[in-house]
Amino acid sequence: MKKIAIVLIVLSASVSCKKEKWFAGDNYISEGFETYAHVDSMFSYEDIRWSYYQNTHEGNYIAFDTTIVHSGNRSLKFFGAAHPGEVSKSSIVKQEMAFFDGDVVRVSAWYYIASVPSTGWLFLFDFEEQTAIGAGPGIRIADTQESGLVLEHKFFNDDIYQPASGFIALPRNQWVNITMEVKLSQKKKGYVKIWQDNQLIIEGYDRKTLPKDFLYSQQGTKGMYQSIEFGVTANSSSTDVIMYVDDIEVKKVN
Amino acid sequence: MGSINFEKTLWDPASNKPVRDNCGGYPPIRHTFTWRAGFSVTPVDKNNGVVLIFPLMANVVYGFNAHKLEAGAGIAPSITTKGSWYIKTPLALGYRYEPDGKKLFYRVTYTPIVGWLVDYNWQHWAGISIGYKLK
Numbered sequence: 001m002k003k004i005a006i007v008l009i010v011l012s013a014s015v016s017c018k019k020e021k022w023f024a025g026d027n028y029i030s031e032g033f034e035t036y037a038h039v040d041s042m043f044s045y046e047d048i049r050w051s052y053y054q055n056t057h058e059g060n061y062i063a064f065d066t067t068i069v070h071s072g073n074r075s076l077k078f079f080g081a082a083h084p085g086e087v088s089k090s091s092i093v094k095q096e097m098a099f100f101d102g103d104v105v106r107v108s109a110w111y112y113i114a115s116v117p118s119t120g121w122l123f124l125f126d127f128e129e130q131t132a133i134g135a136g137p138g139i140r141i142a143d144t145q146e147s148g149l150v151l152e153h154k155f156f157n158d159d160i161y162q163p164a165s166g167f168i169a170l171p172r173n174q175w176v177n178i179t180m181e182v183k184l185s186q187k188k189k190g191y192v193k194i195w196q197d198n199q200l201i202i203e204g205y206d207r208k209t210l211p212k213d214f215l216y217s218q219q220g221t222k223g224m225y226q227s228i229e230f231g232v233t234a235n236s237s238s239t240d241v242i243m244y245v246d247d248i249e250v251k252k253v254n
Numbered sequence: 255m256g257s258i259n260f261e262k263t264l265w266d267p268a269s270n271k272p273v274r275d276n277c278g279g280y281p282p283i284r285h286t287f288t289w290r291a292g293f294s295v296t297p298v299d300k301n302n303g304v305v306l307i308f309p310l311m312a313n314v315v316y317g318f319n320a321h322k323l324e325a326g327a328g329i330a331p332s333i334t335t336k337g338s339w340y341i342k343t344p345l346a347l348g349y350r351y352e353p354d355g356k357k358l359f360y361r362v363t364y365t366p367i368v369g370w371l372v373d374y375n376w377q378h379w380a381g382i383s384i385g386y387k388l389k
Binding site for chain 2: 133134186214221222
């Protein structure tokens with residue numbers, strides 16, 4: 001028994017100490033969609049830029065757009081068709097990133113949503129952990145008709161809403177900057193702030209901002225985020241969504 | 255949230271080598287080593303399916319008559335119906351009520367689950383058990 005315990009402790013210590021080395025990755029990306037020859041060239045095998053895109057249903061697509069742009073000559077257009085009772089996705093993902101417990105990460109992007117507000121939740125951005133067993137837990141920004149932007153936790157933690165009285169809706173048919181700053185913590189030592197066009201609309205302090213293992217249904221969390229996802233990351237509404245995204249920047253700021 | 259287990263005595267030093275105390279009797283306090291194998295299942299989501307868990311524990315039961323202290327450690331390999339796998343370490347420290355001559359026994363146990371494979375984490379859990387002696 002003693003030998004087993006010693007082996008487990010030594011193995012645990014050695015693994016934990018090397019986490020930052022084993023899971024090293026980018027902690028910065030800036031994207032204006034200006035330099036690509038075609039959409040497929042965004043996705044290289046080496047994950048130099050983006051890792052993959054996903055269009056979960058027939059009719060969903062992503063494409064460069066030159067008519068509705070925030071800066072430069074292009075934005076990226078996402079079309080996520082409504083599929084009542086199902087979640088429709090049209091998004092781009094970058095994996096092999098590395099944002100660790102204690103990091104302060106700032107995410108900024110410009111969004112132009114051409115579709116009408118609907119009763120369902122429209123997810124615009126996901127931070128995800130990649131676990132051995134589990135459903136890619138993380139934090140996500142969603143737009144809701146009832147309360148505007150919401151920070152949703154895809155793990156066991158309360159979501160953060162704007163104040164019920166006087167929330168600011170996410171406008172349609174115009175460019176809007178959404179910026180999120182989050183201090184990552186598996187304990188209640190993190191914080192989250194979200195600005196909409198430079199106005200602070202959501203803030204939460206002393207919060208758990210990274211997922212942890214939960215029984216056996218979520219195993220292998222590492223105390224870090226490894227992937228980011230932009231676009232129609234989930235459309236659970238009853239209406240099609242047309243979204244343009246431009247001038248993305250994700251970086252560690254501390 | 256639950257599991258079914260089979261437990262068997264691995265080593266019972268008191269029964270093998272009874273030692274008289276100073277008064278000529280046998281000391282009532284004794285310890286027994288057991289092993290326990292179990293099975294549990296819990297759903298994850300449609301992408302992961304369900305996860306099948308196979309905890310294997312080694313325990314020491316130390317106690318006075320029916321009232322016993324139990325401590326254990328083990329491994330719990332798990333695999334989903336989609337093929338993903340993982341291993342965690344369940345621990346146990348608790349009270350075991352096991353009256354002589356009765357088939358049923360009971361436990362109240364602190365059962366943390368320790369993750370160490372890619373990162374160290376400790377989950378606090380507790381449980382109650384009802385056991386039935388087959389012989």
